[in-house]
Amino acid sequence: MITFDHVTKIYEGDVKAVDDVAFTVEKGDICVLLGPSGCGKTTLLRMVNRLESITEGEIRINGKSNRDLDTIELRRSIGYVIQSNGLFPNMTIEENVTVVPSLLGWDRKKKRERYHTLMELVGLDPAEYRKRYPHELSGGQQQRVGVARALAADPPVMLMDEPFGALDPITRERLQDEFIQIQREVKKTILFVSHDIDEAIKMGNKIVLMRDGKIMQHDTPSEILVHPKNEFVSRFVGKDRAIKNLSLHTVEDLQKEIGLGDINETIQDTKTVNIHQDLRNTLSTLMNQEAEQVIVTDDHGEKLGTVTIDHVQRYLHLEIREKAPVSTEG
Amino acid sequence: MTWFQEWIEFLNVNLPLIVDLTVEHVALVGLAILVAILIGVPLGIYLTTNEYLASTILQAASIMMTIPSIALFGVMIPLLSIINKGIGFVPAFIALVLYSQLPIIRNTYTAIKNVDPGVRDAAIGLGMKTVQRLFRVEIPNAMPVIMAGIRTAVVMNIGIGVIAAFIGAGGLGVMIVQGIVRTDQYLIVTGSIAVSLLAIIADVLLGSVQKWLTPKGLETNS
Ligand SMILES: Nc1ncnc2c1ncn2[C@@H]1O[C@H](COP(=O)(O)OP(=O)(O)OP(=O)(O)O)[C@@H](O)[C@H]1O
Numbered sequence: 001m002i003t004f005d006h007v008t009k010i011y012e013g014d015v016k017a018v019d020d021v022a023f024t025v026e027k028g029d030i031c032v033l034l035g036p037s038g039c040g041k042t043t044l045l046r047m048v049n050r051l052e053s054i055t056e057g058e059i060r061i062n063g064k065s066n067r068d069l070d071t072i073e074l075r076r077s078i079g080y081v082i083q084s085n086g087l088f089p090n091m092t093i094e095e096n097v098t099v100v101p102s103l104l105g106w107d108r109k110k111k112r113e114r115y116h117t118l119m120e121l122v123g124l125d126p127a128e129y130r131k132r133y134p135h136e137l138s139g140g141q142q143q144r145v146g147v148a149r150a151l152a153a154d155p156p157v158m159l160m161d162e163p164f165g166a167l168d169p170i171t172r173e174r175l176q177d178e179f180i181q182i183q184r185e186v187k188k189t190i191l192f193v194s195h196d197i198d199e200a201i202k203m204g205n206k207i208v209l210m211r212d213g214k215i216m217q218h219d220t221p222s223e224i225l226v227h228p229k230n231e232f233v234s235r236f237v238g239k240d241r242a243i244k245n246l247s248l249h250t251v252e253d254l255q256k257e258i259g260l261g262d263i264n265e266t267i268q269d270t271k272t273v274n275i276h277q278d279l280r281n282t283l284s285t286l287m288n289q290e291a292e293q294v295i296v297t298d299d300h301g302e303k304l305g306t307v308t309i310d311h312v313q314r315y316l317h318l319e320i321r322e323k324a325p326v327s328t329e330g
Numbered sequence: 331m332t333w334f335q336e337w338i339e340f341l342n343v344n345l346p347l348i349v350d351l352t353v354e355h356v357a358l359v360g361l362a363i364l365v366a367i368l369i370g371v372p373l374g375i376y377l378t379t380n381e382y383l384a385s386t387i388l389q390a391a392s393i394m395m396t397i398p399s400i401a402l403f404g405v406m407i408p409l410l411s412i413i414n415k416g417i418g419f420v421p422a423f424i425a426l427v428l429y430s431q432l433p434i435i436r437n438t439y440t441a442i443k444n445v446d447p448g449v450r451d452a453a454i455g456l457g458m459k460t461v462q463r464l465f466r467v468e469i470p471n472a473m474p475v476i477m478a479g480i481r482t483a484v485v486m487n488i489g490i491g492v493i494a495a496f497i498g499a500g501g502l503g504v505m506i507v508q509g510i511v512r513t514d515q516y517l518i519v520t521g522s523i524a525v526s527l528l529a530i531i532a533d534v535l536l537g538s539v540q541k542w543l544t545p546k547g548l549e550t551n552s
């Protein structure tokens with residue numbers, strides 16, 4: 001658990017980068033710090049492991065102020081991943097991954113075992129990469145190694161500053177998916193910086209939306225999409241927030257609310273989607289095919305019914321138009 | 331006898347002298363470089379933490395370089411005469427140490443400064459202490475550039491070491507100086523060739539040392 005207790009950061013020259021920020025990241029959650037460039041996300045993150053000093057207020061990790069802990073120990077107990085991956089060019093992949101265990105004085109055997117576990121966790125072959133160097137890896141592979149390195153000493157808390165920001169969209173999405181899987185296994189308490197609303201919706205249990213160092217809204221992704229607290233939030237979320245919201249719902253949710261359509265056997269060439277597929281992807285499947293319906297199947301491939309664009313529209317209406325307050329935007 | 335045959339004859343007779351002078355030359359330059367590294371590398375590293383001092387010292391070292399070596403020796407004679415060391419090994423040694431400072435300090439300073447900020451940030455963020463960061467990350471990554479500076483200093487000093495003969499510090503310069511005084515072309519040619527060969531050999535040797543000290547992961551970038 002990480003608690004920000006009215007934290008303020010003023011840089012030299014009176015730049016107020018973070019302004020009286022208070023919120024808590026629950027144990028095992030991913031909290032995404034979201035906001036436009038320069039709003040203070042990185043500064044807030046770096047105050048947690050004391051890469052930046054705190055001007056006012058306090059940051060507590062599991063109830064203990066990070067000021068009372070030894071800086072070096074504190075940092076070793078927090079996983080840290082940055083956009084430019086920061087792998088050490090002079091070290092092999094194995095040395096990179098086990099750098100914190102080395103600092104902590106683990107023995108060789110324990111480090112080797114940990115290296116294997118971590119590489120498998122992030123989907124890289126341990127033997128193949130052991131003796132390789134960072135520059136021999138692709139951007140996506142380097143970022144995976146960066147994640148493995150941060151997890152090495154099994155820190156309860158992770159700080160991730162736009163970890164997938166420098167990757168191409170396809171690789172980024174794949175790493176996001178993989179990381180969600182990893183998080184299911186490791187259950188870390190994570191502070192995750194992003195300036196991409198889609199990434200925030202996808203990765204976050206909670207989102208802290210910031211502007212000029214202040215919190216604009218601290219909520220679950222769907223609350224932020226459905227009930228933006230103010231003009232800034234709804235503008236940041238974008239006019240297509242209804243569509244974005246679809247990625248938070250699955251075909252199963254739709255089935256529960258309005259039910260599926262009947263299967264019309266005469267229509268040929270219909271694609272199928274899994275019942276757990278999110279509605280955003282389902283909608284694009286629908287729009288990218290000739291037939292106006294897709295067949296919904298369960299995990300065993302059993303056909304359950306069909307979905308049409310009309311279904312999605314009705315569900316959208318129900319979920320967003322009716323649950324959201326009347327929007328003032330045009 | 332042709333000129334060339336006579337020269338071979340000359341080499342034959344004077345081989346012990348040539349060897350002695352070469353050893354003297356190598357000792358002078360080697361010792362000066364060793365001391366220069368012990369001063370220059372730590373100083374270059376320290377300067378990365380003190381911007382103000384960095385510009386002052388780098389400027390002073392640049393000015394140092396522009397002073398002709400013969401003038402520097404000239405200045406040192408009266409100064410060191412106070413402790414009765416006006417001529418000989420000591421002033422030559424001090425001059426060579428001073429001349430080596432610019433390439434060594436500047437390259438060390440620049441190389442450490444140029445370590446990728448993301449890499450440095452990660453080192454600090456993962457909990458390395460200052461010394462650990464320096465020895466595990468910054469110095470290894472700066473090594474190729476630091477070594478290049480040392481290489482420059484060595485080659486330069488082998489050349490400047492010739493002038494040291496004028497103030498009685500010995501070395502291969504002795505042959506050239508005496509050759510000029512006695513208008514003996516064999517002495518001049520032999521001395522010059524020996525100095526050039528020494529510089530080339532030192533450069534090649536240091537090139538392999540540089541390669542050996544460069545971390546494998548950096549090889550394609552350097
Ligand atoms: N070391 C520093 N000294 C002075 N001002 C700084 C420093 N670091 C950041 N700032 C300022 O603090 C503010 C917040 O910066 P910060 O890097 O936290 O923003 P950010 O939200 O991470 O932005 P981005 O999305 O571009 O990474 C900015 O106005 C920035 O100029």
Ligand SMILES: [Mg+2]
Binds near residue numbers: 041042043
């Ligand atoms: Mg940032």
